Amino acid sequence: MKRKVCVVVASRANYGRIKYVMRAVQQHPDLELQLIVGASTLLERYGRSVDIIRREGFEPDRSIFYVVEGETPLTQAKSTGLGIVELSTAFQDLQPDMVVTVADRYETMSSAIAASYMNIPLVHVQGGEVSGNIDDRVRHAITKLADIHFPCTEQSRERLIRMGEDEHRVFNHGCPAMDVIANEDTSIDNEIMAGYGGVGTSIDWTRPYILMVQHPVTTSYGDGMNQVMETLHALCEFPGHQKVVLWPNSDAGSEDVAKGIRVFRERGEASGFHFYRNFSPEDYVRVLANAKACVGNSSSFIREGSFLGVPAVVVGDRQRNREHGGNVVFADYTQASVKDAIERQLAARAYEHDSLFGFGDAGRKIADTLATIDLNYQKSNSY
Amino acid sequence: MKRKVCVVVASRANYGRIKYVMRAVQQHPDLELQLIVGASTLLERYGRSVDIIRREGFEPDRSIFYVVEGETPLTQAKSTGLGIVELSTAFQDLQPDMVVTVADRYETMSSAIAASYMNIPLVHVQGGEVSGNIDDRVRHAITKLADIHFPCTEQSRERLIRMGEDEHRVFNHGCPAMDVIANEDTSIDNEIMAGYGGVGTSIDWTRPYILMVQHPVTTSYGDGMNQVMETLHALCEFPGHQKVVLWPNSDAGSEDVAKGIRVFRERGEASGFHFYRNFSPEDYVRVLANAKACVGNSSSFIREGSFLGVPAVVVGDRQRNREHGGNVVFADYTQASVKDAIERQLAARAYEHDSLFGFGDAGRKIADTLATIDLNYQKSNSY
Amino acid sequence: MKRKVCVVVASRANYGRIKYVMRAVQQHPDLELQLIVGASTLLERYGRSVDIIRREGFEPDRSIFYVVEGETPLTQAKSTGLGIVELSTAFQDLQPDMVVTVADRYETMSSAIAASYMNIPLVHVQGGEVSGNIDDRVRHAITKLADIHFPCTEQSRERLIRMGEDEHRVFNHGCPAMDVIANEDTSIDNEIMAGYGGVGTSIDWTRPYILMVQHPVTTSYGDGMNQVMETLHALCEFPGHQKVVLWPNSDAGSEDVAKGIRVFRERGEASGFHFYRNFSPEDYVRVLANAKACVGNSSSFIREGSFLGVPAVVVGDRQRNREHGGNVVFADYTQASVKDAIERQLAARAYEHDSLFGFGDAGRKIADTLATIDLNYQKSNSY
Amino acid sequence: MKRKVCVVVASRANYGRIKYVMRAVQQHPDLELQLIVGASTLLERYGRSVDIIRREGFEPDRSIFYVVEGETPLTQAKSTGLGIVELSTAFQDLQPDMVVTVADRYETMSSAIAASYMNIPLVHVQGGEVSGNIDDRVRHAITKLADIHFPCTEQSRERLIRMGEDEHRVFNHGCPAMDVIANEDTSIDNEIMAGYGGVGTSIDWTRPYILMVQHPVTTSYGDGMNQVMETLHALCEFPGHQKVVLWPNSDAGSEDVAKGIRVFRERGEASGFHFYRNFSPEDYVRVLANAKACVGNSSSFIREGSFLGVPAVVVGDRQRNREHGGNVVFADYTQASVKDAIERQLAARAYEHDSLFGFGDAGRKIADTLATIDLNYQKSNSY
Incomplete structure (x- = not known):
């Protein structure tokens, strides 16, 4: 009988990271994919x-709606709670042999708690990383609930073992987000990108552009508006480049960041900027791969960016302690600091590819492990 | 201004463990106690x-009702979720400077998630222990969410640091459950115990008795009924001792254990047994302190039992890997194994006191630490 | 394409009432049964x-767990809320063409709200009755949310129309609970009843017995224990009859009533009494049909009792204003009043069958209506 | 001891309607106001x-967050459920003598269910009206749960009694939303309105303008975008008038309507239009009172509009069956129909004041009734 692998996809970012695992599970003769979106x-x-x-x-x-509106830390906690209430029923119905959860956000915690309380083996992808904010706590807490770990780098693998996880249950197969890059054409042109609406100055994708993605930082809730405006103003100092901006994720503080963007636009400063809601993971990779530089705090800059060698300016604390390749320069939340860093990176042009996050075949390797690993496992924790 | 310390008490056992912390917070000039019961x-x-x-x-x-009825792993997960939904609102209203959570059960997880998501410093008492069941996962996951740790033994303190917690935020002040013993008269007589109803043969507390407390073991849900009946039948082989039995905790499987007890009673085998719902923490300590032996899987046998030197027969896996003193003998889930162990322990009589869990002054020391520790702390996790 | 009829069964009583509707839907060529239990x-x-x-x-x-433990009015409200949260997801998944809900309790309200908010036509069985307690409010509120009504008596049908419901959407096909009686053998013997455990004096079902079923009355929460003890003591005055007692329903106050029964038993007064948890709807009808009298406040005494002609003593307010047949005598919550009424009813022996609740073919008639009624209906409410 | 009157305000519209009741309760010597916002x-x-x-x-x-994001009928049901879960805890804490709930939306249903299940007398303001959509069901269902009714018109009062409510518990004191108008200066100027941001062509409040407020209609979920665009295009045909548009309420479908407005703006058709998020109830009344005409489906057009005599064009079904004064003309969801109606109304100029909704002293009268009415009331329902 096929093993039922239940993947919970709870955000746009989740999907980009887990898509090639889903595909590999779907295609594996001994596995059956169950999918919950929420x-x-x-x-x-x-x-x-x-x-x-x-x-x-x-x-x-x-399909489970479990976002309690408010985008404050309070409602983020509530959403986690509501997610557990509903996901547990879904797990009960679907009776998976294991549950796969990705990364470190609150939606992920919901799956992790529901599955581990229900004695369903929990698989955690992208554990063991550190970024220096609240996500670390959540990510490490999920590690302690999980049975099988697929960290994305060697350093993460070692950290998980140091934290007490059984080394026979921790596998570094690389990062499945890289599979998107390795498997799909990353060239860009205006035709491909025509479907995405958004607002602002229209973009000619064949000409130079800078990509900006700046998420709220949950531990300093309330500063998001100022932080994003500093970055936006720094970008204004590069009139020779088009600016492609992605709206922030659903998160405590995202309304704050979104407001900063709105104010910036309403003041009429957004000449040369175009603002997008969303790209498919593939198209996002195209946008990143072809940018002259990327600015903000998206973990994709460190992750896909290092794989692709895109010059990245990482602003603020959110990714400060994260393991990264040579493509990254850090900047503070000030216009001047961001501007300097962009200048340096535009001068650097492209970087070499870096195998820090693997070889783009993580999905298949993870599926193979899931098909064969012993599931009658009693986690010891007695280190 | 006084620091507001919010303690969440979500079970009978929680209360016994945290009571002297609550008292010390209440009496501390720089602290204010906020209490949530649920x-x-x-x-x-x-x-x-x-x-x-x-x-x-x-x-x-x-006061917050958040137990979803069912006593299965599924409803335990749901209760955790519902707890988060409601506790987050309470934290928002009460605006505590820190939240204190105890031990390792699902009610504890609710407080831990709500507080840590809301950026309220989380204090965890009794972290770092290992017992060999799902509680370990939950306990360690809470550790990763927490900011300040009060493990109860040296071995636990070391484990927390090994797991990556900052050693300046981990304090072994001993176990606050011991404070109950150290501070209160533990002698017993019939008058003291007269208020407790219960059912079964009446107990003369001045004559020899064996105490039994057997909780469900959440990873082997479904076996509870057989397991408890083996222990009950073993106890039948000691007709010279009275038998004092406590009903199990609210937990996945507790209905199962309770059923075993009911069947045993209804078959008329319960001669010499008396069954109680609950004691105050103080009276529970009296009952334990004066027992000729204690049988089952309550962690109090290991904890208070070692402090008091009460001969303990620990049945099954639930506490197998827990750090323990010399007063403990382990037994399997069979009548024969339990019977043998009881015989050995009755022959041993009492053991020496053991300072494994401290000196009975943990409440005061914890309150002192909470009054002075830096709360503007950014957990690093970057070990 | 078959119409998908989603029936929500949320209590033992629900099932007895709706079972023959479920069967008729299952067998109908144009209908498909969807079943949610919770x-x-x-x-x-x-x-x-x-x-x-x-x-x-x-x-x-x-299968959806949504009882928040506590059995107080507070937790009853919470259960209703949690039920809505989860049932809405189930309705979304199952995409029924209509939702069928039964009677008047809080579990019913959850289905009614979820369905009507989601624009799924709501079918209400047993609306329009009055019993003089909070159930009336809930029942009538569900009426106002519902699109199609199957009241069980002529008087109920008329009341629904008086309340403003469209007479073309209100059908008196009789009560589907009667179908159980009309379709199944109601004779009783010891063999049939052997499987039911329970506790107390063993019952010889071929000899005279009195049936007692007393539910908590939600508007006078807190009095349940005394009320049930008065009835139990009254029954003690009939030593020549065996006493068959059913534990109360899940409801605010049921713990209270259950406690009364437990105290009564523990005091050793329960000689001649046997206490059961549950019967199948069919066996319950056997028990009722063959009782010399029935005592308490179950609506089955009025409903099935009138169909069967069983002498009934209805205690207290719960059913006081309910339409009833000639088989009913009312009593107060005192031992003396209940005793008198029992005496009168035992003297009366059996009553004539009464067609107040129809002819035992409601299930089939309801299914036929559901298969053909116009579902593109905009409720007017503009009377 | 003062009676504790707990008012639940769960939307912008709720507040405008209940504000003067809150004020009168606050000022009444025998009443104490408890306020829950959510x-x-x-x-x-x-x-x-x-x-x-x-x-x-x-x-x-x-303060209780209970909106589950999604703005579909599904999430509206979920929000109702979540609201019940949390409001019941708040009622338990606050121990009100009565709960006041307003009108007919899902947030209102949450309060109504929580209070009535908890046996807290429920006061319903604005019951008995009919508007021809799902709100009617909810409003009438709340009526059946409520103990004390304050309908706003004579016709509504009569309907409540016809539905079976006890006439001694039904009071027509007029509509408390009128109190805002009667008690506050309704003149408008640019200074007063300067604080409101919004987007679009700037408004000179001393010059002629038309007000537009168009909410989603929950029974025809999905059409909102087209409907709103027809109205917007009709307004374009009046270039001589400024256009003041209010964004829609939180409701299933509001995202749909909002999208229509966004598309309209992004196409650059919004010349002469200004879009606002919110006004205080007082400022909203100023805006309405001074409009040359109002267009859309806000119930305020019928209610405050008749009191003020403002020419109103009511579009679509949402208010079709509502009792209204002479100031109302109805239109279909087409540009042509809306345009014609606006033309007629601009020609009509202002209407006479109408006492259909009372005399602007409802708040005080309602408070007086709440201070004296018998609260030990057993609702009969036995009509």
Whole structure:
């Protein structure tokens, strides 16, 4: 009998990271994919990534709305709670042999708690990393609940073992987000990108542009508006480059960051800027791969950026302690600091590819491990 | 301004462990106690420990019902989720400077997630222990969410640091459950115990008795009924001793264990047995302190038992890997194994006191630390 | 395409009332049955009626735990809320063409709100009755949310129309609970009843017995214990009859009533009494049909009792204003009043059958209506 | 002892309607106001009316986030459920003598269910009206749960009695929303309105303008975008008038309507239009009172509009069956129909004041009734 592998996709970012695992599970003779989509994947405001998921051949077994509106730390906690209430029922119905959860956000915690309390083996992808904010706590807490770990780098693998995880249950197969890059054409042109609406100055994708993605930082809730405006103003100092901006993720503080962007636009400063809601993971990689530089705090700059060798300016604390390749320069939350860093990176042009996050075949390797690993495992914790 | 210390008490066991911390916080000039009671503390079936809490001078700021009935792993997960939904609102209202959570059960996880997501410093008492079951995962996951740790033994302190916690935020002040023993008269007589109803043969507390407390073991849900009956039958082989039995905790599987006890009673085998719902923490200590032996899987046998030197027979896996003193003998889930162990322990009589869990002054020391520790702390996790 | 009829069964009583509708839907060529079981149907303490449901050939599409433990008005409200949260997801998944809900309790309200908010036509069975307690409010509120009504008596039908419901959407096909009686053998013997455990003096079902079923009355929460003890003591005055007692339903106050029964038993007064958790709807009808009298406040005394002609003593307010047949005598919550009424009823022996609740073919008639009624209906409410 | 009157304000519209009741309760010697704010009153996207509430002298006792994001009928049901879960805890804490709930939306249903299940007398303001959509069901269902009714018109009062409510518990004191008009200066100028941001062509409030407020209609979910665009295009045909547009309420479908407005703006058709998120109830009345005409489907056009005599064009079905004064003309969801109606109404200029909704002293009268009415009332329902 096939092992039922239940993947919970709860945000746009989740999907980009886990898509090639889903595909490999779907194609594996000994595995059966169960898919639950939830939280911001279902919401207009975050681009309804469920539509992309469906279009790419994955039919959800369950769709669960569990975002409590408010975008404060309070409602983030509530969403986690509501997610547990509903995901547990879905797990009960679907009776998976294991549950796969990705990364470190609150939607992820919901799956982790529901599955581990229900004695369903929990698989955690992208554990063991450190970025220096609250996500670290959540990521490490999920590690302690999980049975099988797929960290994305060697350093992460070692950290998980140091934290007490059984080394026979920790596998560094690289990062499945890299599979998107390795497997798909990353060239860009205006035709490909024509479908994405957005607002602002229209972009000619064949000409130089800088990509900006700046998420709220949950431990300093309330500063998001100023922080994003410093970055936006720094970008204004590069009139020779087009500016492609992605709206922030659903998160405590995202409304704050979004407000900064709105104010910037309403003041009429946004000449040369175009603002997008969402790209498919593939198209996002195209946008990143072809940028002259990328600015903000998206972990994709460190992750896909190092694989692709894109010059990245990482602003603020959010990724400060994260393991990174040579393509990254850090900057403070000030216009001047960001401007300097962009200048340096534009001068650097492109970097060499870096195998820090693997070879782009993580999905298949993870599926192989899931098909064969012993599931009758009693986690010891007695180190 | 006083620091507001919010303690969440969500079960009878929680209360016994944290009571002297609550008292010390209440009496500390720089601290203010906020009390939330919830989950099984409010339920008749588990003896409504909220009544004892009130009687002992603690008035709850909030009372929250969040047990989803069912007592399966599924409903345990749901209860955790519902707890988060409601506790987050309470934290928002009460605006504590820190939240204190105890031990390792699902009610504890609810507080831990709500507080840490809301950026309220999280204090965890009794972290770092290992017992060999799912509680370990939950306990360690809470560790990763927490900011300040009060493990109860040296070995636990070291484990927390090994797991990556900052050693300047980890304090071994001993176990606050010991404070109950150290501070209160532990002698017993019939008058003291007269108020407790229960059912079965009446107990003469001045004559020899064996105490039995056997909780369900959440990873082997479904076996509880057989397991408890083996222990009960073993106890039948000691007709010279009275048998004092406590009903199990609210937990996945507790209905199962309770059923075993009911069947045993209904078959008329319970001669010499008396079954109680609940004792106050003080009276529970009296009962334990004066038992000729204690049998089952309560962690109190290892904890208070070692402090008191009470001969303990620990049945099954639940506490197998837990650090313990010389007073403990382990047995399997069979009548024969339990019987043998009881015989050995009755022959041993009492053991020496053991300082494994401290000196009975943990409450005061913890309060002192909470009054002075730096709360503007950014957890690093970058070990 | 078949119309998908989603029935929500949320308690033992629900099932008895709707079973023949479910069967008729299952057998109808133009209808497809979808079944959701939830709340107390899944709980040990209430006899897990889901097991009976399965045994009788109905496989649930969804099983949803949504009872928040506490059995107070507070937790009853919470359960309703949690039920809505989860049922809405189930309705979204199952995409029924209509939702069928039964009677008047809080579990029913959850289905009614979820369905009507989601624009799914709502079918209400047993609306329009009055019993003089909070159930009336809930029942009438569900009426105002519902699109199609199947009241069980002529008087109820008229009341619904008086309340403003469209007379073309209100059908008196009789009460589907009567179908159980009309379709199944109601004779009783010891062999049939052997499987039911329970506790107390063993019952010889071929000899005279009195049936007692007393539910908590939600508007006078807190008095349940005294009320039930008065009835129990009255029954003690009939030593020549065996006493068959059913534990109360899940409801605010049921713990209170259950406690009264426990105290009564523990005082050793329960000689001649046997206490049961649950019967299948068929066996319950046997028990009722063959009782010399029935005592308490179950609506089955009025409903099935009138169909069968069983002498009934209805205690207290719960059913005081309910339309009833000639088989009913009312009594107060005092031992003396109940005793007198029992004496009168035992003297009366059996009553004539009464067609007040129809002819035992309601299930089939309801299914026929559901198969043909216009579902593109905009409720007017503009009377 | 003062009677504790707990008012639940769960949306911007709620507040405008109940504000003068709150004030009168606050000032009444025998009453004490308890205030719970929740749902969209706390959300940025709906203008955080909690800030206005605070500024006007009402300090909430509880703030509860319970909007599940999605704005579909599904999430509306979920929000209702989540609201019940949390409001019941708040009621338990606050122990009100009665709960006041307003009108007919899902947030209102949450309060109604929580209070009535908890046996707290439920007061319903604005019951008995009919508007021809799903709100009618909810409004009438709340009526059946409520103990004390304050309908706003004579016709509504009669309907409540016809539905079976006790005439001694049904009071037509007029509509408390009128109190805002009667008690406050309704003149408008640019200084007063300067604080409101919004986007679009700037408005000179001393020159002619048309007000547009168009909410989603929940029974025809999905058409909102087209409907709103027809109205917007009709307004374009009046270039001589400025256009003041209010964003829609939080409701299933509001995202749909909002999208229509966004598309309209992004196409550059919005010349002469200004779009606002929110006004205080007082300022909203100023805006309405001074409009040359108002267009859309806000119930305020019928209610305050008749009191003020403002020419109103009511578009679509939402208010079709509502009792209205002479100031109303109805139009279909087409540009042509709306345009014609606007033309007629601009020609009509202002209408006479109409006492259909009372005399602007409802708040005080309602408070007086609440201070004296018998609260030990057993609702009969036995009509």
